[in-house]
Amino acid sequence: MGQKTLLLTHNIETLGQMSCNPSIGGIGKGHLVKEVDALGGAMAAATDESGIQFRILNSSKGPAVRATRAQADRVLYRQAIRRRLENQQNLWLFQQAVDDLLVTGDRVDGVKTQLGLIFHARAVVLTAGTFLAGLVHVGQSNYQAGRAGDPPAISLAHRLRELKLPVGRLKTGTPPRLDGRSLDYSVMEIQPGDDPAPVFSFLGNASQHPHQLPCWITHTSEETHEIIRNGLDRSPLYTGVIAGVGPRYCPSIEDKVVRFAEKLSHQIFVEPEGLTTHEVYPNGISTSLPFDVQMALVRSIKGFEKAHVTRPGYAIEYDYFDPTGLKSSLETRAIQGLFFAGQINGTTGYEEAAAQGLLAGINAGLYVQERTAWCPQRNEAYLGVLVDDLITRGVTEPYRMFTSRAEYRLSLREDNADLRLTEAGRRLGVVDDLRWDAFMRKRDAIEAELARLRSVWVRPETLAEADALRVLGKPIEHEYSLYELLRRPDVDYAGILSLSDTSAVTNDPQVIEQVEIQAKYQGYIERQHDEIERGRALEGRPLPPDLDYSTVHGLSVEAQQKLNRHKPETIGHASRISGITPAAVSVLLVHLKRTGASIKHKNYA
């Protein structure tokens, strides 16, 4: 976008540091990674360079819920990110903690660092992660830190509280790390990566991957659960020491044992941390129990009997800001030019953070250029779902992405993230020529191949019966286009190709995948499209930001209060605020029509 940007960080060495498990993607999260990639972000490409195990999850299910997941080598990932940051045009790095925001009236004016240095800026994006007033807990002990080994951001947290931004506390946790050499893999189940290895970035290829490693699977035992139950009286979670709420979908092992008391065993994925380290990450036993309990519980697990723990598990509590205080551009409503992205908005996960960071960055750029914000909708991107969920519903626990959060998930697939977003990215100025050329070639090849399949006809008289049986399972009774045949269940593209002797436009697997999916799911996708179109009229209807809902007749007092608190940007937002009924939405529509108060729905330049 050409905007001069300064990146301020506590420590340049920790840029790209993964706080918790060394893995990128997964269901819902993988979708975000592909969207970030489609918009020119670094995450997918960095993962292709650093991933030591790649898998497609749900590969036997429909394309909507298929998702890519990779284990990353922590060191290689950090390097891949650092290299990109250092080489990013118009980006300057500077190592200094931010202690204060400069605010003039209701506008941000820059930041002040730990050393009192002042940097003026028209827009500021704050991505402080778990560092704001971070407090690490293990058992009844706790101490201030940004994460284990890093200093916390105390002064900035104080200042943000002074600015009266709506603050709360959340918590997250991480398991102890183990020395792989002290584990007995022979009693675990091996989980190799997919072969051939999938690729994350639309521009990536498998030859970029370093050496691949398997993961391993083991299980907690009843003894493990007994040890945990006996430790609960010294758990900071169960004795009320931790006030912050933790992520429901990444619960600690003590949470799992308490909440699912009937389960006799929980699965643990033993994930390598990298090619050059023996440390492994036992995914599934995040805990803040006292260290002696951690040791005992670890050693009660099959294959971990002699485990050496290299780092204790811990929980961290930190300040987050109520995201209902944000616009859908991720700008704070309270302070113009100030954007929040990542864990600070109550989410959890690298992918959620990356997606928000990208969006906030784009919108900070647009803000400075005095262009309208770009706010992808729920039907365009998981990014839209994420932001809309955050700003209309807020969070009561760390928010993570799932495919089930998306109404239009048939359209929001991993495979078409580029087709959904790269054009927008190009207009915004975040998609470079390389990506744009590759994208156009792919888009055009898909169009051309679909057109070809639609125009090549197969006739009963020319189709050999053997071929018909092999590919279609039965003879055809009248002529069909290749496209129509491809739409049949159990018929695949390779088979279709073999039915005609005109050659395909491409052998690019990305193109073939699109052609196949678009043909097979056309019906569903079109139906969803209609739904989206119907919804869009309402969805996008803007509400005036200064509307005082207590003056809107026909709304319940509760609805008036909620709407005044949230100040939704559109009818769509309003409809998703909890407690806003379809009846209240109708009242709003009537009100808009009567007062003509609606502002024009602007689009970005």
Next chain:
Amino acid sequence: MGQKTLLLTHNIETLGQMSCNPSIGGIGKGHLVKEVDALGGAMAAATDESGIQFRILNSSKGPAVRATRAQADRVLYRQAIRRRLENQQNLWLFQQAVDDLLVTGDRVDGVKTQLGLIFHARAVVLTAGTFLAGLVHVGQSNYQAGRAGDPPAISLAHRLRELKLPVGRLKTGTPPRLDGRSLDYSVMEIQPGDDPAPVFSFLGNASQHPHQLPCWITHTSEETHEIIRNGLDRSPLYTGVIAGVGPRYCPSIEDKVVRFAEKLSHQIFVEPEGLTTHEVYPNGISTSLPFDVQMALVRSIKGFEKAHVTRPGYAIEYDYFDPTGLKSSLETRAIQGLFFAGQINGTTGYEEAAAQGLLAGINAGLYVQERTAWCPQRNEAYLGVLVDDLITRGVTEPYRMFTSRAEYRLSLREDNADLRLTEAGRRLGVVDDLRWDAFMRKRDAIEAELARLRSVWVRPETLAEADALRVLGKPIEHEYSLYELLRRPDVDYAGILSLSDTSAVTNDPQVIEQVEIQAKYQGYIERQHDEIERGRALEGRPLPPDLDYSTVHGLSVEAQQKLNRHKPETIGHASRISGITPAAVSVLLVHLKRTGASIKHKNYA
């Protein structure tokens, strides 16, 4: 040595992190690196794997002051160290800050971590670097940190003060880092590495080196000095904010400008920080001036006019412990089993720290095994010089190694560090089979080749005149052994070889180097050896640790007090305590003889 060892650290990711300039070795320091290598330490080998520029300093001078120096790639160095630590037998890593020492009576009993975990141990080696009550200064601003970006060790510092260990404050500093892309190298002088590239480890070879890069040289200008002088009123050094004393031989640029007011310009080495980063280290402008002054001074330097600073320069003040409170094993006198090594003892530099760490580690192992401590003498190793200087003289400023500190520097060369120390290391149990085999092969080859050179005679009648002129510059008048001829100035080994047709024992350049040096410097070395022998009798005479010097007649009150404070371990130590005159030493010798109080001089098992 087979001792089970636990390494506790704030942050496993920062193991092997270079706090300041990415360079290893140099005059005096290179000697320490080779000694560490000769004893099985990691520093030289890690540098061979990560060095991006290698040079021999003083290559035109005598072998005693020749020294190896390398620029390291920071990331590769950290990885090389981490890999070695992870793969070290009997070593366990654990990520936890140490907050407290457990002491029972006058014996250390273990440590307590930030989370209250207790680890019992019979010996503890403390290597807290600049972290103890670390305070970072830039201009009049300061904040607590272990170094920029890392948390300080506050609790441990409090506890050590409570234990009444003799504590003081020192300071050190570092320059701002620059983005190499913002520099104009065309106006600087290039400084390539040596070709062929030297090697650091006795077991290393140049093929281990990654891609090599040049350094660059530029200079401060009068304008730079003016800017600095105008900033002094806001310098924490010159306004008394910093109490700690800084290293005289790595002064800040403001120090240099003030102390050498007559110099119009100072040299700056522009050193790459690595292969994968654009950051560069401007060696020579360490500073804690306010950041605006830093910016101005940087930009007043030729080639830096448009420099982007990525990290500010700063000074750090930290607690150190008076090393006169240590035994020559680096065990504290006050607390049995507690060893101190590195910056905590008042030294500065990676090499000084590595040497002490190795020695303290060996002696902690010997202590636990109830074997006598190993204390190399001043005539055996720079390591001996270092420790002896520290414990007998203490420090008033951060101590760094120089060849001028060694009386016996003709014997203490880089090239013979293995011949001086590897046998001792083998007996101690720190030299592995690989190193030992290579060492024995080398040692035997040197012996064999020296013997051969001594036994092959060249006679006037058989030496062609042309050969004599070419190699020796003149004919020989009677018969000489090859060895005798090699001792002549201007005659080199290759020339000598060409005079006889018996073939050499070896073509190993390390062996040839030794043969040449031992032959050429034999006279000097023997003289030094005699001196050492004469000194040794006195040097090693032990003094009883419980001797009350106020009862020794003939000593001045001052000498009595000093000796009682220092409790020197040997006559040699006593003689080097400032204010102890040769007369006082004689009194001590008489006293020893009279009382028979001398304890036997023990040697390690």
